Amino acid sequence: MTVLSGKAALVTGGRQGIGRGIVDAFLAEGAAVITCGRSDRPEGLPEQVIWHRLDVANPDEVARLATSIGSLDILVNNAGVQIEKIVPETTDQDWDTLMGANARGVFNMCRAFIPLIQPIGSIINIGSISGNVADPGMALYNASKAFVHGLTRSIAVDHGPDLRCNAICPGWIETGMLDAGFDLADDPVTARKDALARHAMRRFGQPGDIAKMAVWLASDASSFATGQCFTIDGGLTAASSLNPGLF
Template sequence: MPDKSPSPVVIVTGGADGFGAAIVGRFSLQGWKVLLVDIDAEKGALKAQDDSSVLFVHGDVSDPRTWLTVKEVALHEWGRIDALINNAAIVSDAAPIHEQDMNTFDKIFAVNVKPIFLSAQAIAPFMLEQGHGVFINISSTGYTRPRAGFAIYNASKAAVTTATKTLALEYAPTIRFNCIAPAVGETQMLFASTGRSDDAAERRAKVEEMIPLKRLTRPEDVSNAAWYLASDQSSFVTGTILEVDGGRGI
């Protein structure tokens, strides 16, 4: 293991695009070293190529082997892991549950929920030995204000939220665990809500209308929240759900 990096280190899953890419950029800008984990090899490599503070690991976050690799790379390169942000997630197109199949269920829970536990198994023991650490899991307002057609996704985010609260209890006082719950965002997931048809703009307007602040969640909204929860400014915050949703959860 090399000498410990003077800069703090964060692991960000799903960091090649959307909310994750904004989180990667924000932490790099603040002087952190960033280990970006994504299943999209091309986008992940490009993101790391553009920023000398970022290293890319190509992997499936639902596979325990990916987490062993992530830990090994972070410790080999920098000798420390200060924060981990579970951002990677998927959603199916809107449909009532009788039109969904269990393969969809299995895939969504494998990507959205399983990594919450795999990451804790792999990284929490090191953080305990290190004496500090922060986990931030990206949930969704789908768990508080569910929309029809997304039962599996909403249930997966409810699981993320409950797991986060439980882990906050299990690992206090050394490691903090918190959630960010965004509303629908300006990311690729937006198409699941609005579709790609000619009336997509009208559907988007309807989604925006449901949000009191009358706009979608922007990637920088989530990256700002992640920065706060990872920083010492939130040193007395654990087991909380920070709703970054323009009032959608009210």
């Protein structure tokens, strides 16, 4: 028997990357899966997955979706964007775009769906190691993920034991966001090589690595885990600043 059989899950930002990895993993474990994004249904999404067009930053759209869906067992807040700028370069539009998706969007979804989550359901927020240690040149992104971590703890404290709320904090995962980060470097090829040497696992993560943790947090196997931010980064933040590739 698959571990999520009989459970209904909503995953935001399921078009690609980590979100799509979680959608596929939940399906494989027997969940009924709904996902959403700001554009039309993507090609290749399994037909049994229900797609909604949604801007998570818009509270009215989120409220309408909540009314349409009704009860849930699992909510995964994955939708987000990345902007590579330092504070003086950041515009008001950048603030609205990034904080709208990464911070307000997570808040909107939690506010709308907490009353609809079945006992004892699971909220999984996708944070980042960037909410704990700042990546250079990504000030707003770093701040938005710190918000997600704090909100995660607050929801766990305020709403236990009716539901559990945890965050997954990915490290460097092979998605378009990772490539955009390396493009900030003067020498992206050398930067990528150096970054790999700083990972104990000597590789970057894959969306499936995060999806496996999401399955565990969504399942009854994690019934005593709440209010935690789980770092999944291949050992990157466990190491000192010394580059092991130099020794």
